[in-house]
Amino acid sequence: MAWIRGTGLTAFGRLPGRDALGWQASAATLAMTDAGVRPQDIDGLVVGYATTMNHLMPANLLAEHLGITPAVAFGVAVGGATGLAMVAQATALVDAGAASTVLVVAGEDRASGQSTQASTATLAQVGHHRYEVPVGATVPQYYALLASAYLHEFGLTPSDGLAPLAVAMRTHAARHDGAQFRRPVTVDDVGASRVVADPLHLLDCCPVSDGGAAVVVGAAGSGRDVEIVGTGQAHLHQHVSEADLHGFGARVSAGRALAAADTALDELDVVGIYDSFTITLALLLEELGLAPPGRAGAAAAEGWFDLGGPVPVNPHGGLLSYGHCGVGGGMAHLVEVVTQLRGEAHGRQVRGARQGLVHADGGVMSAHVTAVLRGPGGTA
Amino acid sequence: MTDDWTDGEPRIVVSVCDDCGHCWYLRRERCPRCAGSASPTIASGAGTVVAATAGDRGAIALVDLAEGVRVLGRCDPSLRPGAAIRLTFRGGADDPVAVPYFEAESQ
Numbered sequence: 001m002a003w004i005r006g007t008g009l010t011a012f013g014r015l016p017g018r019d020a021l022g023w024q025a026s027a028a029t030l031a032m033t034d035a036g037v038r039p040q041d042i043d044g045l046v047v048g049y050a051t052t053m054n055h056l057m058p059a060n061l062l063a064e065h066l067g068i069t070p071a072v073a074f075g076v077a078v079g080g081a082t083g084l085a086m087v088a089q090a091t092a093l094v095d096a097g098a099a100s101t102v103l104v105v106a107g108e109d110r111a112s113g114q115s116t117q118a119s120t121a122t123l124a125q126v127g128h129h130r131y132e133v134p135v136g137a138t139v140p141q142y143y144a145l146l147a148s149a150y151l152h153e154f155g156l157t158p159s160d161g162l163a164p165l166a167v168a169m170r171t172h173a174a175r176h177d178g179a180q181f182r183r184p185v186t187v188d189d190v191g192a193s194r195v196v197a198d199p200l201h202l203l204d205c206c207p208v209s210d211g212g213a214a215v216v217v218g219a220a221g222s223g224r225d226v227e228i229v230g231t232g233q234a235h236l237h238q239h240v241s242e243a244d245l246h247g248f249g250a251r252v253s254a255g256r257a258l259a260a261a262d263t264a265l266d267e268l269d270v271v272g273i274y275d276s277f278t279i280t281l282a283l284l285l286e287e288l289g290l291a292p293p294g295r296a297g298a299a300a301a302e303g304w305f306d307l308g309g310p311v312p313v314n315p316h317g318g319l320l321s322y323g324h325c326g327v328g329g330g331m332a333h334l335v336e337v338v339t340q341l342r343g344e345a346h347g348r349q350v351r352g353a354r355q356g357l358v359h360a361d362g363g364v365m366s367a368h369v370t371a372v373l374r375g376p377g378g379t380a
Numbered sequence: 381m382t383d384d385w386t387d388g389e390p391r392i393v394v395s396v397c398d399d400c401g402h403c404w405y406l407r408r409e410r411c412p413r414c415a416g417s418a419s420p421t422i423a424s425g426a427g428t429v430v431a432a433t434a435g436d437r438g439a440i441a442l443v444d445l446a447e448g449v450r451v452l453g454r455c456d457p458s459l460r461p462g463a464a465i466r467l468t469f470r471g472g473a474d475d476p477v478a479v480p481y482f483e484a485e486s487q
Contacts, residue, residue: 144433152461
Protein backbone atom coordinates (compact mmCIF):
# COMPACT_ATOMS: atom_id res chain seq x y z
CA MET A 1 0.00 0.00 0.00
CA ALA A 2 0.92 3.65 0.07
CA TRP A 3 1.42 6.23 2.79
CA ILE A 4 0.37 9.83 3.36
CA ARG A 5 3.78 11.40 3.75
CA GLY A 6 2.79 15.02 4.11
CA THR A 7 -0.29 17.22 4.40
CA GLY A 8 -1.12 20.83 3.71
CA LEU A 9 -4.26 22.65 4.79
CA THR A 10 -4.77 26.40 4.59
CA ALA A 11 -7.19 28.37 6.68
CA PHE A 12 -10.67 28.49 5.07
CA GLY A 13 -12.90 31.55 4.89
CA ARG A 14 -13.71 34.57 2.77
CA LEU A 15 -10.07 35.40 2.12
CA PRO A 16 -9.62 37.50 -1.04
CA GLY A 17 -6.21 37.82 -2.65
CA ARG A 18 -5.52 34.42 -4.21
CA ASP A 19 -7.07 32.77 -7.25
CA ALA A 20 -7.68 29.01 -7.53
CA LEU A 21 -4.15 28.35 -8.76
CA GLY A 22 -2.78 30.42 -5.89
CA TRP A 23 -4.67 28.36 -3.29
CA GLN A 24 -3.54 25.14 -4.94
CA ALA A 25 0.08 26.29 -4.93
CA SER A 26 -0.12 27.32 -1.27
CA ALA A 27 -1.56 23.98 -0.17
CA ALA A 28 0.88 22.03 -2.37
CA THR A 29 3.86 23.85 -0.92
CA LEU A 30 2.66 23.16 2.64
CA ALA A 31 2.26 19.45 1.84
CA MET A 32 5.66 19.13 0.15
CA THR A 33 7.36 20.94 3.05
CA ASP A 34 5.59 18.68 5.56
CA ALA A 35 6.68 15.59 3.63
CA GLY A 36 10.24 16.84 3.22
CA VAL A 37 10.14 16.57 -0.57
CA ARG A 38 11.01 19.09 -3.29
CA PRO A 39 9.07 19.85 -6.49
CA GLN A 40 11.65 17.86 -8.49
CA ASP A 41 10.89 14.78 -6.35
CA ILE A 42 7.23 14.74 -7.46
CA ASP A 43 6.66 12.20 -10.24
CA GLY A 44 2.86 12.09 -10.05
CA LEU A 45 0.47 15.07 -9.88
CA VAL A 46 -3.30 14.82 -9.41
CA VAL A 47 -5.37 18.01 -9.18
CA GLY A 48 -9.06 18.56 -8.51
CA TYR A 49 -11.32 20.81 -10.56
CA ALA A 50 -12.03 24.39 -9.47
CA THR A 51 -15.37 25.96 -10.43
CA THR A 52 -13.80 29.43 -10.58
CA MET A 53 -11.15 28.27 -13.05
CA ASN A 54 -12.81 25.51 -15.03
CA HIS A 55 -9.56 24.66 -16.81
CA LEU A 56 -9.27 21.65 -19.11
CA MET A 57 -5.87 20.69 -17.71
CA PRO A 58 -5.63 21.63 -14.01
CA ALA A 59 -2.70 19.31 -13.27
CA ASN A 60 -0.58 20.64 -16.12
CA LEU A 61 -1.35 24.19 -15.09
CA LEU A 62 -0.20 23.59 -11.52
CA ALA A 63 2.82 21.53 -12.61
CA GLU A 64 4.13 24.41 -14.71
CA HIS A 65 3.40 26.91 -11.96
CA LEU A 66 5.36 24.94 -9.35
CA GLY A 67 8.13 23.73 -11.64
CA ILE A 68 7.06 20.10 -11.40
CA THR A 69 7.65 17.81 -14.39
CA PRO A 70 5.76 14.65 -13.39
CA ALA A 71 5.76 11.30 -15.19
CA VAL A 72 1.97 11.19 -14.80
CA ALA A 73 -0.48 14.09 -14.36
CA PHE A 74 -4.25 14.40 -14.59
CA GLY A 75 -7.30 16.25 -13.28
CA VAL A 76 -10.25 14.62 -11.51
CA ALA A 77 -13.93 15.59 -11.17
CA VAL A 78 -16.36 13.56 -9.03
CA GLY A 79 -17.81 16.44 -7.04
CA GLY A 80 -17.22 16.45 -3.30
CA ALA A 81 -15.70 12.96 -3.49
CA THR A 82 -12.90 14.24 -5.74
CA GLY A 83 -10.28 14.62 -2.99
CA LEU A 84 -10.58 11.04 -1.77
CA ALA A 85 -10.91 9.75 -5.33
CA MET A 86 -7.60 11.46 -6.14
CA VAL A 87 -5.98 9.83 -3.11
CA ALA A 88 -7.36 6.44 -4.18
CA GLN A 89 -5.83 6.96 -7.65
CA ALA A 90 -2.53 8.14 -6.15
CA THR A 91 -2.48 4.97 -4.04
CA ALA A 92 -3.08 2.87 -7.15
CA LEU A 93 -0.27 4.66 -9.00
CA VAL A 94 2.14 3.97 -6.15
CA ASP A 95 0.99 0.36 -5.79
CA ALA A 96 1.45 -0.16 -9.52
CA GLY A 97 4.90 1.36 -9.48
CA ALA A 98 3.81 4.06 -11.94
CA ALA A 99 4.91 6.79 -9.54
CA SER A 100 6.76 6.97 -6.24
CA THR A 101 5.80 10.41 -4.95
CA VAL A 102 2.35 11.69 -5.90
CA LEU A 103 1.18 15.19 -5.04
CA VAL A 104 -2.61 15.48 -4.68
CA VAL A 105 -3.92 19.05 -4.69
CA ALA A 106 -7.13 21.05 -4.45
CA GLY A 107 -7.79 24.73 -3.95
CA GLU A 108 -10.24 27.36 -5.01
CA ASP A 109 -11.31 30.96 -4.42
CA ARG A 110 -14.89 29.70 -4.34
CA ALA A 111 -16.09 32.46 -1.99
CA SER A 112 -14.35 35.53 -3.36
CA GLY A 113 -13.75 34.47 -6.97
CA GLN A 114 -17.37 34.48 -8.08
CA SER A 115 -20.80 35.75 -7.05
CA THR A 116 -23.07 33.64 -4.86
CA GLN A 117 -25.48 33.42 -7.79
CA ALA A 118 -22.75 32.11 -10.09
CA SER A 119 -21.65 29.55 -7.50
CA THR A 120 -25.24 28.38 -6.97
CA ALA A 121 -25.85 28.07 -10.70
CA THR A 122 -22.63 26.13 -11.27
CA LEU A 123 -23.30 23.66 -8.47
CA ALA A 124 -26.91 23.16 -9.64
CA GLN A 125 -25.51 21.56 -12.79
CA VAL A 126 -25.21 18.29 -10.85
CA GLY A 127 -28.94 18.06 -11.60
CA HIS A 128 -30.12 16.51 -14.85
CA HIS A 129 -29.67 19.12 -17.59
CA ARG A 130 -32.96 18.24 -19.26
CA TYR A 131 -35.25 17.01 -16.47
CA GLU A 132 -34.06 18.70 -13.27
CA VAL A 133 -32.16 21.93 -14.00
CA PRO A 134 -35.18 23.48 -15.83
CA VAL A 135 -37.26 22.95 -12.68
CA GLY A 136 -34.86 25.39 -11.03
CA ALA A 137 -33.65 23.21 -8.17
CA THR A 138 -30.45 24.19 -6.32
CA VAL A 139 -28.06 21.93 -4.39
CA PRO A 140 -29.48 23.08 -1.01
CA GLN A 141 -32.94 22.17 -2.34
CA TYR A 142 -31.80 18.71 -3.40
CA TYR A 143 -30.45 18.06 0.07
CA ALA A 144 -33.57 19.61 1.59
CA LEU A 145 -35.56 16.97 -0.30
CA LEU A 146 -33.41 14.26 1.27
CA ALA A 147 -33.96 15.90 4.67
CA SER A 148 -37.71 16.03 4.08
CA ALA A 149 -37.87 12.31 3.30
CA TYR A 150 -35.57 11.45 6.23
CA LEU A 151 -37.44 13.47 8.85
CA HIS A 152 -40.77 12.11 7.59
CA GLU A 153 -39.59 8.49 7.70
CA PHE A 154 -38.36 8.69 11.29
CA GLY A 155 -40.96 11.16 12.61
CA LEU A 156 -38.27 13.68 13.56
CA THR A 157 -38.19 17.46 13.71
CA PRO A 158 -35.25 19.47 12.35
CA SER A 159 -34.24 20.43 15.90
CA ASP A 160 -33.88 16.85 17.11
CA GLY A 161 -32.89 15.16 13.86
CA LEU A 162 -30.47 17.62 12.27
CA ALA A 163 -29.52 20.66 14.34
CA PRO A 164 -27.40 18.77 16.95
CA LEU A 165 -25.01 17.81 14.14
CA ALA A 166 -24.41 21.49 13.29
CA VAL A 167 -23.82 22.21 16.98
CA ALA A 168 -21.31 19.35 17.26
CA MET A 169 -19.32 20.51 14.23
CA ARG A 170 -19.18 24.06 15.59
CA THR A 171 -17.96 22.77 18.96
CA HIS A 172 -15.10 21.06 17.15
CA ALA A 173 -14.26 24.08 14.98
CA ALA A 174 -13.85 26.29 18.03
CA ARG A 175 -10.61 24.38 18.72
CA HIS A 176 -9.07 24.97 15.24
CA ASP A 177 -7.43 28.28 14.29
CA GLY A 178 -8.06 27.70 10.59
CA ALA A 179 -11.83 27.25 10.82
CA GLN A 180 -14.15 29.75 9.13
CA PHE A 181 -16.73 29.71 11.96
CA ARG A 182 -15.59 29.22 15.57
CA ARG A 183 -18.30 30.84 17.70
CA PRO A 184 -20.33 28.12 19.46
CA VAL A 185 -23.99 27.73 18.47
CA THR A 186 -26.98 26.01 20.05
CA VAL A 187 -29.85 23.97 18.64
CA ASP A 188 -32.01 27.07 19.09
CA ASP A 189 -29.52 29.16 17.06
CA VAL A 190 -29.78 26.67 14.19
CA GLY A 191 -33.58 26.84 14.25
CA ALA A 192 -33.51 30.65 14.46
CA SER A 193 -31.21 31.03 11.45
CA ARG A 194 -32.99 31.82 8.18
CA VAL A 195 -34.65 29.05 6.20
CA VAL A 196 -32.57 28.27 3.10
CA ALA A 197 -34.74 25.42 1.86
CA ASP A 198 -37.21 23.97 4.35
CA PRO A 199 -36.35 21.98 6.50
CA LEU A 200 -32.75 23.23 6.16
CA HIS A 201 -31.79 26.46 7.88
CA LEU A 202 -28.64 28.49 7.20
CA LEU A 203 -26.69 26.73 9.97
CA ASP A 204 -27.62 23.34 8.46
CA CYS A 205 -25.63 24.36 5.37
CA CYS A 206 -21.86 24.62 4.90
CA PRO A 207 -20.50 28.02 3.90
CA VAL A 208 -18.79 28.75 0.58
CA SER A 209 -15.11 29.35 1.28
CA ASP A 210 -11.70 30.13 -0.16
CA GLY A 211 -8.92 27.70 0.69
CA GLY A 212 -6.81 24.74 -0.31
CA ALA A 213 -5.64 21.30 0.80
CA ALA A 214 -3.00 18.89 -0.46
CA VAL A 215 -1.29 15.63 0.47
CA VAL A 216 1.80 13.79 -0.69
CA VAL A 217 1.22 10.08 -1.25
CA GLY A 218 4.34 7.96 -1.47
CA ALA A 219 5.86 4.54 -1.33
CA ALA A 220 8.37 5.10 1.42
CA GLY A 221 7.37 5.07 5.08
CA SER A 222 9.08 7.34 7.59
CA GLY A 223 8.15 7.80 11.26
CA ARG A 224 5.31 10.28 10.75
CA ASP A 225 3.75 8.62 7.71
CA VAL A 226 0.16 7.37 7.82
CA GLU A 227 -0.62 4.22 5.87
CA ILE A 228 -3.53 4.12 3.44
CA VAL A 229 -4.61 0.59 4.33
CA GLY A 230 -7.72 0.42 2.17
CA THR A 231 -9.81 2.44 -0.25
CA GLY A 232 -13.25 1.76 -1.68
CA GLN A 233 -15.74 3.49 -3.93
CA ALA A 234 -19.36 3.23 -5.07
CA HIS A 235 -21.06 5.11 -7.89
CA LEU A 236 -24.69 3.96 -8.01
CA HIS A 237 -26.54 6.98 -9.46
CA GLN A 238 -26.03 10.59 -10.50
CA HIS A 239 -29.47 12.17 -10.15
CA VAL A 240 -31.68 12.26 -7.07
CA SER A 241 -34.63 10.80 -8.99
CA GLU A 242 -32.65 7.59 -9.55
CA ALA A 243 -31.09 7.36 -6.08
CA ASP A 244 -31.93 4.60 -3.61
CA LEU A 245 -32.78 6.70 -0.55
CA HIS A 246 -31.84 3.77 1.71
CA GLY A 247 -28.59 2.85 -0.01
CA PHE A 248 -26.87 5.78 -1.70
CA GLY A 249 -23.55 3.94 -1.94
CA ALA A 250 -21.78 4.79 1.33
CA ARG A 251 -22.24 1.30 2.76
CA VAL A 252 -20.90 -0.34 -0.40
CA SER A 253 -17.95 2.05 -0.61
CA ALA A 254 -16.96 1.70 3.05
CA GLY A 255 -17.46 -2.06 2.91
CA ARG A 256 -14.92 -2.28 0.12
CA ALA A 257 -12.43 -0.05 1.98
CA LEU A 258 -12.80 -1.91 5.28
CA ALA A 259 -12.41 -5.26 3.55
CA ALA A 260 -9.28 -4.07 1.78
CA ALA A 261 -7.93 -2.87 5.13
CA ASP A 262 -9.01 -6.11 6.84
CA THR A 263 -10.63 -4.15 9.66
CA ALA A 264 -14.08 -3.20 10.98
CA LEU A 265 -16.05 -0.16 12.09
CA ASP A 266 -15.53 -0.93 15.78
CA GLU A 267 -11.78 -0.66 15.28
CA LEU A 268 -11.89 3.01 14.20
CA ASP A 269 -10.70 5.70 16.62
CA VAL A 270 -11.57 8.82 14.59
CA VAL A 271 -13.51 9.47 11.38
CA GLY A 272 -13.85 12.25 8.82
CA ILE A 273 -17.30 12.27 7.24
CA TYR A 274 -18.46 14.62 4.48
CA ASP A 275 -20.94 17.12 5.89
CA SER A 276 -22.02 19.57 3.22
CA PHE A 277 -25.33 19.80 5.08
CA THR A 278 -26.48 18.38 8.41
CA ILE A 279 -28.62 15.90 6.48
CA THR A 280 -25.56 14.74 4.52
CA LEU A 281 -23.80 13.90 7.77
CA ALA A 282 -26.89 12.20 9.23
CA LEU A 283 -27.43 10.03 6.16
CA LEU A 284 -23.76 9.09 5.84
CA LEU A 285 -23.27 8.28 9.54
CA GLU A 286 -26.33 6.04 9.45
CA GLU A 287 -25.62 4.31 6.15
CA LEU A 288 -22.02 3.73 7.22
CA GLY A 289 -23.28 2.13 10.44
CA LEU A 290 -21.73 4.75 12.75
CA ALA A 291 -25.18 5.73 14.10
CA PRO A 292 -28.44 3.74 14.24
CA PRO A 293 -31.14 4.60 11.66
CA GLY A 294 -32.85 7.88 12.53
CA ARG A 295 -30.53 8.45 15.48
CA ALA A 296 -27.63 10.54 14.15
CA GLY A 297 -29.03 13.79 15.57
CA ALA A 298 -29.80 12.22 18.94
CA ALA A 299 -26.34 10.67 19.03
CA ALA A 300 -24.77 14.05 18.32
CA ALA A 301 -26.80 15.59 21.15
CA GLU A 302 -25.55 12.83 23.46
CA GLY A 303 -21.92 13.57 22.61
CA TRP A 304 -21.14 10.48 20.52
CA PHE A 305 -19.17 12.48 17.98
CA ASP A 306 -17.20 14.66 20.42
CA LEU A 307 -13.49 14.15 21.10
CA GLY A 308 -14.18 11.87 24.07
CA GLY A 309 -17.17 10.11 22.50
CA PRO A 310 -17.26 6.62 21.01
CA VAL A 311 -16.95 7.95 17.41
CA PRO A 312 -15.15 11.32 17.20
CA VAL A 313 -16.31 12.91 13.91
CA ASN A 314 -14.56 15.78 12.09
CA PRO A 315 -12.50 17.25 14.94
CA HIS A 316 -11.56 20.16 12.64
CA GLY A 317 -15.20 21.22 12.37
CA GLY A 318 -16.06 19.71 9.00
CA LEU A 319 -17.48 21.51 6.01
CA LEU A 320 -20.20 22.94 8.24
CA SER A 321 -17.78 24.99 10.34
CA TYR A 322 -14.19 24.65 9.08
CA GLY A 323 -15.61 25.61 5.68
CA HIS A 324 -16.03 24.36 2.13
CA CYS A 325 -13.81 25.55 -0.71
CA GLY A 326 -14.89 22.75 -3.07
CA VAL A 327 -12.55 19.82 -3.61
CA GLY A 328 -10.25 21.08 -0.85
CA GLY A 329 -13.17 21.01 1.59
CA GLY A 330 -13.48 17.26 1.24
CA MET A 331 -9.71 16.89 1.61
CA ALA A 332 -9.70 18.80 4.90
CA HIS A 333 -11.33 15.76 6.56
CA LEU A 334 -8.45 13.62 5.30
CA VAL A 335 -5.82 16.06 6.51
CA GLU A 336 -7.51 16.17 9.92
CA VAL A 337 -7.64 12.39 10.31
CA VAL A 338 -3.98 12.12 9.28
CA THR A 339 -3.11 14.82 11.83
CA GLN A 340 -5.03 12.90 14.50
CA LEU A 341 -3.31 9.60 13.65
CA ARG A 342 0.09 11.32 13.87
CA GLY A 343 -0.85 12.53 17.33
CA GLU A 344 -0.27 16.13 16.24
CA ALA A 345 -3.74 17.61 16.77
CA HIS A 346 -2.73 19.30 20.05
CA GLY A 347 -5.80 20.86 21.74
CA ARG A 348 -8.24 18.73 19.76
CA GLN A 349 -6.33 15.43 19.83
CA VAL A 350 -8.37 12.22 20.11
CA ARG A 351 -6.43 10.21 22.67
CA GLY A 352 -4.79 7.09 21.38
CA ALA A 353 -6.06 7.51 17.82
CA ARG A 354 -4.48 4.66 15.82
CA GLN A 355 -6.90 3.99 12.97
CA GLY A 356 -9.33 6.23 11.11
CA LEU A 357 -11.76 6.32 8.22
CA VAL A 358 -12.59 9.14 5.83
CA HIS A 359 -15.69 9.16 3.62
CA ALA A 360 -16.91 11.69 1.07
CA ASP A 361 -19.83 11.98 -1.32
CA GLY A 362 -20.19 14.03 -4.47
CA GLY A 363 -23.27 15.33 -6.28
CA VAL A 364 -26.52 14.47 -4.51
CA MET A 365 -25.13 11.53 -2.50
CA SER A 366 -24.00 10.27 -5.91
CA ALA A 367 -20.27 9.46 -5.87
CA HIS A 368 -18.83 7.75 -2.77
CA VAL A 369 -15.19 7.22 -1.82
CA THR A 370 -13.82 5.85 1.46
CA ALA A 371 -10.26 5.54 2.77
CA VAL A 372 -9.08 3.68 5.86
CA LEU A 373 -5.89 5.05 7.42
CA ARG A 374 -3.53 3.63 10.00
CA GLY A 375 -1.19 5.75 12.11
CA PRO A 376 2.52 5.26 12.72
CA GLY A 377 1.72 3.41 15.94
CA GLY A 378 -0.27 0.78 14.01
CA THR A 379 -3.32 -0.95 15.44
CA ALA A 380 -3.97 -3.99 17.54
CA MET B 381 -38.09 9.42 -28.62
CA THR B 382 -41.62 10.52 -27.82
CA ASP B 383 -41.85 14.26 -27.15
CA ASP B 384 -42.43 15.22 -23.51
CA TRP B 385 -42.56 18.41 -21.43
CA THR B 386 -38.90 19.14 -22.15
CA ASP B 387 -39.89 19.40 -25.84
CA GLY B 388 -42.87 21.60 -25.03
CA GLU B 389 -45.48 18.80 -24.87
CA PRO B 390 -47.07 19.04 -21.39
CA ARG B 391 -46.77 15.39 -20.40
CA ILE B 392 -44.37 12.98 -18.75
CA VAL B 393 -43.21 10.02 -20.80
CA VAL B 394 -42.24 6.86 -18.93
CA SER B 395 -39.96 4.42 -20.75
CA VAL B 396 -40.69 0.72 -20.24
CA CYS B 397 -38.11 -1.92 -21.14
CA ASP B 398 -39.38 -4.36 -23.76
CA ASP B 399 -37.24 -7.12 -22.27
CA CYS B 400 -37.19 -6.81 -18.46
CA GLY B 401 -40.08 -4.42 -17.77
CA HIS B 402 -37.95 -1.88 -15.89
CA CYS B 403 -39.43 1.65 -16.00
CA TRP B 404 -37.47 4.90 -16.11
CA TYR B 405 -37.96 8.65 -16.51
CA LEU B 406 -34.64 10.23 -17.55
CA ARG B 407 -34.37 10.00 -21.33
CA ARG B 408 -32.13 7.23 -22.65
CA GLU B 409 -32.43 4.91 -25.60
CA ARG B 410 -31.65 1.61 -23.88
CA CYS B 411 -32.66 0.07 -20.56
CA PRO B 412 -30.10 0.92 -17.83
CA ARG B 413 -30.58 -2.54 -16.31
CA CYS B 414 -30.44 -4.87 -19.30
CA ALA B 415 -29.77 -2.66 -22.36
CA GLY B 416 -33.12 -3.73 -23.83
CA SER B 417 -35.16 -1.52 -26.15
CA ALA B 418 -37.84 0.80 -24.76
CA SER B 419 -41.49 1.58 -25.35
CA PRO B 420 -43.07 4.87 -24.21
CA THR B 421 -46.05 5.23 -21.87
CA ILE B 422 -47.72 8.56 -21.04
CA ALA B 423 -47.95 9.08 -17.27
CA SER B 424 -51.49 9.25 -15.91
CA GLY B 425 -50.58 12.10 -13.57
CA ALA B 426 -51.31 10.32 -10.28
CA GLY B 427 -48.59 10.00 -7.68
CA THR B 428 -47.40 10.33 -4.08
CA VAL B 429 -45.02 12.87 -2.56
CA VAL B 430 -41.72 11.36 -1.38
CA ALA B 431 -40.09 14.63 -0.31
CA ALA B 432 -40.86 18.33 -0.52
CA THR B 433 -39.10 21.60 0.24
CA ALA B 434 -40.24 25.21 0.18
CA GLY B 435 -38.17 28.37 0.45
CA ASP B 436 -37.29 31.69 -1.14
CA ARG B 437 -36.65 29.98 -4.45
CA GLY B 438 -40.05 28.30 -4.55
CA ALA B 439 -41.27 24.84 -3.64
CA ILE B 440 -40.15 21.59 -5.27
CA ALA B 441 -40.99 17.96 -4.64
CA LEU B 442 -39.90 14.46 -5.50
CA VAL B 443 -42.93 12.39 -6.48
CA ASP B 444 -43.38 8.69 -7.16
CA LEU B 445 -45.71 8.42 -10.13
CA ALA B 446 -48.19 5.55 -10.38
CA GLU B 447 -46.18 4.19 -13.32
CA GLY B 448 -43.23 3.45 -11.01
CA VAL B 449 -40.83 6.32 -11.68
CA ARG B 450 -39.63 9.16 -9.43
CA VAL B 451 -39.94 12.68 -10.82
CA LEU B 452 -38.75 16.13 -9.73
CA GLY B 453 -41.07 19.09 -10.16
CA ARG B 454 -42.32 22.32 -8.69
CA CYS B 455 -45.23 22.06 -6.28
CA ASP B 456 -47.81 23.61 -4.04
CA PRO B 457 -45.77 24.74 -0.98
CA SER B 458 -48.24 23.03 1.37
CA LEU B 459 -47.47 19.52 0.07
CA ARG B 460 -45.88 17.10 2.55
CA PRO B 461 -44.41 13.61 2.17
CA GLY B 462 -47.10 10.99 1.79
CA ALA B 463 -49.61 13.31 0.10
CA ALA B 464 -51.43 12.19 -3.06
CA ILE B 465 -50.83 14.53 -5.98
CA ARG B 466 -52.10 15.40 -9.42
CA LEU B 467 -49.59 16.33 -12.12
CA THR B 468 -50.05 19.62 -13.97
CA PHE B 469 -47.66 21.84 -15.92
CA ARG B 470 -46.84 25.48 -15.30
CA GLY B 471 -44.36 27.88 -16.83
CA GLY B 472 -43.11 31.21 -15.48
CA ALA B 473 -41.94 34.17 -17.53
CA ASP B 474 -38.35 32.85 -17.51
CA ASP B 475 -39.21 29.25 -18.41
CA PRO B 476 -38.74 28.16 -22.05
CA VAL B 477 -41.26 25.35 -21.45
CA ALA B 478 -43.93 24.58 -18.85
CA VAL B 479 -42.45 22.31 -16.15
CA PRO B 480 -44.08 19.63 -13.98
CA TYR B 481 -46.12 21.13 -11.13
CA PHE B 482 -47.67 18.94 -8.44
CA GLU B 483 -50.96 19.90 -6.81
CA ALA B 484 -52.72 18.15 -3.95
CA GLU B 485 -55.17 15.57 -5.28
CA SER B 486 -58.67 16.73 -4.37
CA GLN B 487 -60.36 14.15 -2.16
